Amino acid sequence: MEGLMMDYPLTTNTILEYGNSVYHHKKIISHLPDGTRHEYRFGDMYKRCKRLANALVHKLGITNGNMVGTFAWNHGPHVELYYAISGIGAVCQTINIRLSSHQIEYIINNSEDKVIFVDATLVPLLEKIAPLLETVEYYILLNAPKDFTTTLPNTLHYEDLLAEQSEDFEWPKLNENDACGMCYTSGTTGLPKGVLYSHRSTFLHASTIISPNAGNFSNSDTVLLIVPQFHVMAWGFPYLCLLSGSNMVLPSSHLQPDSIIKILQEEKVTKANGVPTIWLGVYHAMKMNPPKDKLALEEYLVGGSALPKSLIEGFEKDFGIKGVQAWGMTETSPLGTVSRLQPKHAHLSASEKMDIRAKQGLAFPGVELRIVMEDGTLAPTDGKSMGELHIKGAWTIQAYFKTNNSESFTEDGWFKTGDVCTLDEDGYMEIKDRTKDLIKSGGEWISSVALESALMAHPKIKEAAVIAIPDAKWVEKPLALIVLVNQNDEISDGELIEFLSRDFVNYQIPKNYVYVHEVPKTSVGKFDKKEIRRLFAEGVL
Numbered sequence: 001m002e003g004l005m006m007d008y009p010l011t012t013n014t015i016l017e018y019g020n021s022v023y024h025h026k027k028i029i030s031h032l033p034d035g036t037r038h039e040y041r042f043g044d045m046y047k048r049c050k051r052l053a054n055a056l057v058h059k060l061g062i063t064n065g066n067m068v069g070t071f072a073w074n075h076g077p078h079v080e081l082y083y084a085i086s087g088i089g090a091v092c093q094t095i096n097i098r099l100s101s102h103q104i105e106y107i108i109n110n111s112e113d114k115v116i117f118v119d120a121t122l123v124p125l126l127e128k129i130a131p132l133l134e135t136v137e138y139y140i141l142l143n144a145p146k147d148f149t150t151t152l153p154n155t156l157h158y159e160d161l162l163a164e165q166s167e168d169f170e171w172p173k174l175n176e177n178d179a180c181g182m183c184y185t186s187g188t189t190g191l192p193k194g195v196l197y198s199h200r201s202t203f204l205h206a207s208t209i210i211s212p213n214a215g216n217f218s219n220s221d222t223v224l225l226i227v228p229q230f231h232v233m234a235w236g237f238p239y240l241c242l243l244s245g246s247n248m249v250l251p252s253s254h255l256q257p258d259s260i261i262k263i264l265q266e267e268k269v270t271k272a273n274g275v276p277t278i279w280l281g282v283y284h285a286m287k288m289n290p291p292k293d294k295l296a297l298e299e300y301l302v303g304g305s306a307l308p309k310s311l312i313e314g315f316e317k318d319f320g321i322k323g324v325q326a327w328g329m330t331e332t333s334p335l336g337t338v339s340r341l342q343p344k345h346a347h348l349s350a351s352e353k354m355d356i357r358a359k360q361g362l363a364f365p366g367v368e369l370r371i372v373m374e375d376g377t378l379a380p381t382d383g384k385s386m387g388e389l390h391i392k393g394a395w396t397i398q399a400y401f402k403t404n405n406s407e408s409f410t411e412d413g414w415f416k417t418g419d420v421c422t423l424d425e426d427g428y429m430e431i432k433d434r435t436k437d438l439i440k441s442g443g444e445w446i447s448s449v450a451l452e453s454a455l456m457a458h459p460k461i462k463e464a465a466v467i468a469i470p471d472a473k474w475v476e477k478p479l480a481l482i483v484l485v486n487q488n489d490e491i492s493d494g495e496l497i498e499f500l501s502r503d504f505v506n507y508q509i510p511k512n513y514v515y516v517h518e519v520p521k522t523s524v525g526k527f528d529k530k531e532i533r534r535l536f537a538e539g540v541l
Ligand SMILES: Nc1ncnc2c1ncn2[C@@H]1O[C@H](COP(=O)(O)OP(=O)(O)OP(=O)(O)O)[C@@H](O)[C@H]1O
Pocket: 185, 186, 187, 188, 189, 190, 192, 302, 303, 304, 305, 306, 307, 325, 326, 327, 328, 329, 330, 331, 360, 417, 418, 419, 431, 433, 434, 522, 524
């Protein structure tokens, strides 16, 4: 029709160009694997992206649609890879460094990576499987000393590659619906499955999350990306920081609570992301050893598993820092919902407000949710009726890469999440469990998520993970794994049963407790229920 808006493709190049033209002075700070700190500006990063684009095309022979893998920590060069690879029309495929060798080999062969950019400290993991990698032509070493030696074939140093290229590069015109990135699911339920992100979905996801109703990012913020860049593109943060003009802080390698607190202090971080286990660790470390000066941290955005209500309360009361819960999946780019209060909630009591914030929250604009009950009908929006969460939206998967998983999609185009949830009349979604983690005892469902949150509200408990175990009479019953804040504390099963009886009826309360030093975690730091079930089945627990 005549007189319509311009056809302006929403690509990652438009994000990069915007970040460079408006926010070229903003900082990217990397805490590198060797412990050193590196700081440069969006404008410097932009120029290096152009050099990298030249190298990809002219030196490494990458063309439109090729897959290029990254096997790296969080740092500036990894951000450059996000932009330059997708900028030339190829696909940036981030590989989860914490998966098993077998899974990593599967992912690289399945995606047909032509080149892999690998951090020097991670090279040994690839050396083991390199002879099995069928498509890889080059390995490019990141953060490697000049005299670095490896058995990987066809290696080049990243900095050498950039040094020999010019900063002149014109981005090709791209189709916004083409792929720009790919991540695999964590494979907790089988082999990892590839999820392709388009330029358009990436742009819309990042630009929507910035808004005050969502992630609330602005050009006054300094953002710490705790979520690894190999996990769902660090939740889209490397994109949203350029769009919002937020300084970006990128920590490499295994993060411990004390090192996170140090970075929060030194870099005056105002916003951060991460899974709940990270924030549980940070909270208890801060309680044990309170920072002398108040942190600049205003909000931390949490997703990946349920944010316990007690943690939101504790952080806010003790340190004035706000926890914001979001929900998402690899298949949803990842963010699908976020929980924030609205002015209409102002009259509610503190505890009622906390109940809302502890829900997984409202769908982002551009995302639709529905709950389908066991009988196939839609659940009423009463905040009580449970069913499987279905999702549709501008950054939600339509099909897996090279895999026919028709059982994950409905005929009318919804993605079936496998999460058991409720929706209330205001649109707030609450997760009760993942389908595979629900406990069915005597014909009644028990929510492991609700039990975990309640247990973690006990002042002596740091972490609690609940699984179903077989029971002769009730078919299944809950078992709780408990990590104490202070390992020398005394706590009895009876005390915990009594504590839970305030919120749960008898049949829902676990009678079996196992006290451990650490709950097994997945490659992205969530409680690994599959592993806990295996340990129980083998009699280790
Ligand atoms: N805020 C949240 N509260 C509770 N659960 C959450 C939250 N955010 C995410 N989740 C859970 O995480 C799941 C998505 O996780 P992700 O995409 O990282 O895959 P995974 O579980 O690690 O691996 P796989 O899909 O291979 O099993 C969601 O389906 C949901 O069960």
